Amino acid sequence: MAMSERGATDTALIDRAREGDETAFRVLVERYESQVAATVVGMLGPGDEADDVGQETFVRFYRALAKFRGDAALGTYLTRIAMNLSLNAIKRRQKQRWRFWSRDDEEKAPPESSVDGRDEQAAEGRSEAVHAALARLKPDFRAVVVLRMLDGYSTKETAALLKIAEGTVLSRLSRAMKQLETILKNEVDLL
Amino acid sequence: MNESDRIEMMRALADEMSIEEREAFERVLADDPVLRAEWASLQGVEGLLHKSRAESFRPFFAVRVARRIEGADEESLADALVWLFRPLAPVVLVLAVFLALSNWNERELVGEEASFLEAVFVAVPATVEAAYVMDM
Numbered sequence: 001m002a003m004s005e006r007g008a009t010d011t012a013l014i015d016r017a018r019e020g021d022e023t024a025f026r027v028l029v030e031r032y033e034s035q036v037a038a039t040v041v042g043m044l045g046p047g048d049e050a051d052d053v054g055q056e057t058f059v060r061f062y063r064a065l066a067k068f069r070g071d072a073a074l075g076t077y078l079t080r081i082a083m084n085l086s087l088n089a090i091k092r093r094q095k096q097r098w099r100f101w102s103r104d105d106e107e108k109a110p111p112e113s114s115v116d117g118r119d120e121q122a123a124e125g126r127s128e129a130v131h132a133a134l135a136r137l138k139p140d141f142r143a144v145v146v147l148r149m150l151d152g153y154s155t156k157e158t159a160a161l162l163k164i165a166e167g168t169v170l171s172r173l174s175r176a177m178k179q180l181e182t183i184l185k186n187e188v189d190l191l
Numbered sequence: 192m193n194e195s196d197r198i199e200m201m202r203a204l205a206d207e208m209s210i211e212e213r214e215a216f217e218r219v220l221a222d223d224p225v226l227r228a229e230w231a232s233l234q235g236v237e238g239l240l241h242k243s244r245a246e247s248f249r250p251f252f253a254v255r256v257a258r259r260i261e262g263a264d265e266e267s268l269a270d271a272l273v274w275l276f277r278p279l280a281p282v283v284l285v286l287a288v289f290l291a292l293s294n295w296n297e298r299e300l301v302g303e304e305a306s307f308l309e310a311v312f313v314a315v316p317a318t319v320e321a322a323y324v325m326d327m
Binding site: 022025026029030033034037038040041042046050051054055056058059062063123126127130131145148149150154155167170171173174175177178180181184185 | 194197198200201202207236239240244246247248249252253256259260263
């Protein structure tokens with residue numbers, strides 16, 4: 001891939017993608033994969049479902065290329081799609097759980113962290129435990145934690161993305177962090 | 192610790208306090224060991240969240256997206272065809288019923304002993320004898 005594509009601005013790449021330049025669109029996908037992954041994996045946990053929602057996020061963006069006017073930064077635009085799709089996926093999960101009367105991943109206790117393994121395994125175990133703890137939060141609370149703590153949006157931006165008041169963001173965040181702290185401290189001994 | 196203290200902590204954690212607010216918060220923290228322990232714990236959770244942040248999906252994600260878009264294009268072509276031909280469906284149905292009734296009325300062409308379906312579809316048995324009869 002040429003250096004010019006890597007260094008191109010989002011606007012230039014979007015213009016080229018609109019004209020059917022697949023390489024330009026691919027550069028955009030690679031550029032924003034990390035940001036979308038943080039949102040989607042934070043909301044759904046790692047796995048096939050998250051990968052699927054991640055793909056769908058970019059497919060929706062591709063279909064909307066002609067209409068995308070760049071009012072919002074591309075990252076924010078993609079985060080909004082990713083968050084909406086993730087919340088829809090959680091709703092689908094809940095419906096399925098109700099239908100089949102089975103326990104969902106969200107209810108699973110977080111795995112024990114590996115304290116005596118190698119660094120990589122320990123990091124993997126820790127990450128798994130954190131995602132399992134996140135999955136136990138209510139979706140509304142989880143969304144705030146993901147946007148605020150993982151994606152790094154400010155309170156104001158998080159409020160705008162979720163269409164709630166800034167006070168609600170702070171209140172949900174405070175409760176969610178307390179709940180996470182309890183889980184990570186008492187159940188998996190990570191704190 | 193009440194809800195308001197926690198919210199202040201969230202603002203401090205997000206670095207969204209003014210200098211005066213931050214100084215006041217630090218003074219409260221210095222005087223309150225319970226709050227200090229809570230603050231340390233909260234920073235610990237924040238650190239864990241940062242370390243657990245997913246950086247990517249599975250390998251070749253961009254390729255999977257491209258394939259999916261190709262699939263989506265095919266799907267939209269199929270949708271377009273359905274959209275194009277749907278208005279014709281009632282006409283085709285009426286025509287099919289008309290032909291079926293017409294065939295039924297002329298069922299002697301396939302023989303009186305033919306079943307309903309054979310008569311409606313004018314399904315002449317493919318036998319040597321039938322071919323001979325048709326040739327005559």
